[in-house]
Amino acid sequence: MRAADHLTLRPATPDDAGLLAAWDEEPHVIACVTDDPEATSASKGDDLSAELADQSDIFRYLIAEVDGRPIGAMLDIDPAREPYGYWAPIGDGFRALDIWIGEADALGRGYGTRMMTLALDACFARPEVQAVLIDPLTSNVDAHRFYRRLGFRPAERRLFNDENDCLVHRLDRADWAASRASVA
Template sequence: MTIRKMVHKDLDIMTKWLNTEEVLEFFGDPAAPPSAAQVRAKYGPRIDGAVAVEPYIVEAEGRPFAFMQCYRLTEEDYARYGYSSDELIYGMDQFIGEPDVLNRGYGTRMVKAFAELIFTEKRADAIVMDPEVRNLRAIRCYEKCGFRKLKEIDEGTKWLMELRREKFSGKEAAPRS
C-alpha cells in the first residue's frame, strides 16, 4: 500500500469515486453528486498548493483505491473544539472509493499509515476527525487505530475524534521540537 500526493491526473478517478453510492452516503451530498468541473474546481487548487488542505491518493499494487487529506486546524476550529493555540493539531479525512476494497482491512492500514505521516512529517501533537455518528464502520476503524470519541459536534450529527501523539500505536513518532 502506498500513500502519495494527489496529482491532476487523479481528478477523473476522484470524480468517479465522489459519485458512488458508498462515498456519497457519508462524503458529499447524495442529492447533488459533483460534476467533473466541480471536482476540478475544489481539488485542483489543493493539488497546486493554493489551499491549505493536502490531498493524497492511496494505492495497492499500483491501483488507486482511496482518498485522504490533511490540514492544520483553523483558529476557528481550535476554539470550536477547545484546543490551546500552542498545540499543533491536524485534521484528516478519508474515504475508500473502490467498493470492492471495503471490509478488507485497508481502511485501518491506511488510517494508521496516514497518522504516522502526519505525526512524523507535520509534527502534530494530535489529529482529529469528525465522522458522522451513523458511520459506524468508519468509527470502528478509527477506534482500532487509536482514535477516541471526545464529544458530539454539529448538533449531534458528528463525533469529534482525536488521536494524541503519545497514544499513537504505530511506529514511534518523534516529538515535535
C-alpha cells in the same frame, strides 16, 4: 502463497480530478458525507481542480494505490490554517485527516487501516503535532469502530456547516504510540 499487496500513499495531482470525482458518485462515499438519503454525490460543489492545483502542507489530497491501482483517497489538513475555516476556532498542534476508499471492491480488506497507519505516522513525525482529529458523521458507526481500533477517542459532537452532525474523534500522540504496535 500470494505476496502481500503493496499499498502506497502518494500526493494527488491535478490529473486525479476525474478519479476523485468518480469516487464522489459511489453510494458508500456519499453515505459518509451526508445523512441525506436523496443525495446523489459526495461533492459539495468545491472546485476540485482548483484545490488540486493549489495544494500545500496546509491542505493536501493523498491517493492510496494497491499494486499501482488507485483505490482511495485521504485529506491531510492543518486545521488551524486551512482556508475554509472548517475547524475554527482551533489552535496549533493538530492535524486533521479524512479518508475514503473509492473502489467498492477494496472496502473491508485492511487497506483503510494501512492508509491511516501511514498517514498517522507522517502526522506524528512532526514534533509539533499533539493530536490528530477526524470528523465522522454521528451516524457512521462503522467508521467510529474503525477509528477507535486505531486508538481514537470520541471528543465532541459537533454540527459542521450547519448541516453535518459529526462525532469528532481525536488521537493523542501517547495513544498512537500505545496502539502503533498492534495495528502495524
